[in-house]
Amino acid sequence: MSDVTGEDRHSRTSLMVRLWEARWYLLAGLAAVTVAYGFGPGRAWALPVAVLLLFAALFSAKPRAVRIAEKAGEVEAEGLQRLSGEYLAAAVADPLIIFDRSTTVVHANAAAFVAFGGMSPGLSLPLKFRAPEMQALLDSVVSGKIASDELDYLEKLPVERVYRVSASSVGHGTDLFVLVFKDQSEARRIDRMRADFIANASHELRTPLASISGFIETLRGPARNDPAAREQFLQIMQNQTSRMARLIDDLLSLSRLEMKPYLKAGARVDLRQTLESVIDSLGPLARDSNLVVERDFAEGQFAVPGDRDELFQVFENLLENACKYGQSGGRVSVSVAPGGTVAEPTVDVTIRDFGPGIPEEHIPRITERFYRVDVETSRAQKGTGLGLSIVKHILTRHNARMSIRSELGKGAAFTVHLPAN
Template structure:
């Protein structure tokens, strides 16, 4: 052990000496040349020359490694590839996606701000294996801290506190440093859209299945126990007819919703006279209103107002809203349509107000969702499809307008469609 230490010391000295000699090589060469010249000129002894050369070398060796300060750097263009003392932290901070640099033990070295925002506290030294416990993340991290790390990428789903989907790319960095980088790409939005579509299909099929189940049940009864019961047969056929009508309505609504989504808004150049649309809606629904014992009070007025829009679509908005008001606000006995002038803006509002039971505050933000129903039973009784208000909202936003809903329990509800005037 002692021997080894000595040899190490000797080697270090040799390296130091060589370095110093190399640094003053030019100077040394010059002085030795001068000594040689002197020697030749004066014809002195060879021993004196050797002593003089040795003395010069010794001075060069012993003189400290201190050197004259380097000449001030010229303010020239920066060299290509010069990063100007950029640190890994600077780089990590410049990445917008969550980025974590881990060490060979799987602990955090650096986590950028996006990573802290996404995963909470991420101080250096935190074990990534303890933080990311999902089985697929554990596998990935184990590969990264193994002796032979390989670049890999996985999908990581963090469902709580709210669902996030990340594509995680893991990559060892440097040469055998044991360090690795985790880069998280957020893909939640794509997943959410996909989920919405799947939910919609599930809801739509459920809505279609319910009347279908009723029809097939009645068909079974008609072929079996009620085969010879004329009164029951009539009643059942009536129910079956109602159910098929409901399915037809639902399919029609679904188609009209999908048409609205497929068709790019092509409203350019088309104008509509709004009071005429309101008038024709009121005319169309007069019978329905009479049947439900509701009086439609049209206070919109005949003053013509031109707006950019599609007549059929606007007709559908007001038809749906007035129909809803007649159905759900029938206990109020009256539906009132009036004109609202938007405050200080170039827009016109059409307010459809009923005096029925009103809508509880917690439902108001959600009633334009597809198939959202406050009360499933009463909606079915009213032949609702659960899509009416979604369609209204869709058309209104296509017309760059907005839908305002105001209601209080027991005091009726007011749906106001604001549309921009040209």
């Protein structure tokens, strides 16, 4: 169905009214002609005909379409009169500021108050937005050089945000103008993350490839006939290819998780059994690291909705990290217990190591892709920098969250809070 604008409706109403008026004038004219020329011998019929034509002109009903169109026009006009600019501004979700020709604020909606604060009527916009590009935008619109314009504007306080700002005049002859701020911060953040991800992934793949290429060149040259060197270089090349394979596997895992953001309903996972399987699978790593894995499971059954393979991957990643980076503590603790509130019960799984711990400034960023607290240590432990990012994505799919506590010299504790229902 095509949209009909108010202007179209007014045009149609005017046309129908004009047609009805033309009909009225025609009947009245015929009555007048009949009166003027109809009298004479044998023309007694003229007077009754003229009266009938006059009555038809005076009392003919307007067509139903005309009445409906006129009524719609009246309702629309009355509604628009009641609908003030303040109501329209309040209905806009983005920050919106109405100002006059002196660039003084006339009105600002609630979103503008939240974004910029103190946007009271009478405020001078050039004093509020001092950036040269904003000054130029205001000048160009107020001066009438252009009817509308837009630009990108960076607001640094209270938090850094990027807006796409559009400015335009309001109506004709009102001497009012409007600024609309479209927040682009999230889109810019995603673009930056994508660019960082590509750069980091390329770097992580380039390093082992450069190493393998160098060793191949050496084996074909100086070490061609050196069995000991050949064996050493081949072992290093194997380690580097394994590192690339792990990185590609983790990248594929992340891609799969992002392609299926919603979890299938219905399945439940026995956390006690899942954690036992994870501990058994990482038993050789714990023994090689001279670590003892301690169990601290509360009484009862702990079943939560979720995907067993994905939750296995979560706890495997966390326990593997605890074994690799906390081996100096001599032990790792795995505990499971009920948590949350009566209204929103959870099952909390905590994996804690007693190693060197994580500096506090790193904790907020530790789940970012390729973020490492210590790059050299992470690579020495064959880490890809994607494990905790995978954990975060899986927990998001399970409507769960993870909290991290750490104290330097006393280890780190990663707690997964899974909804019980």
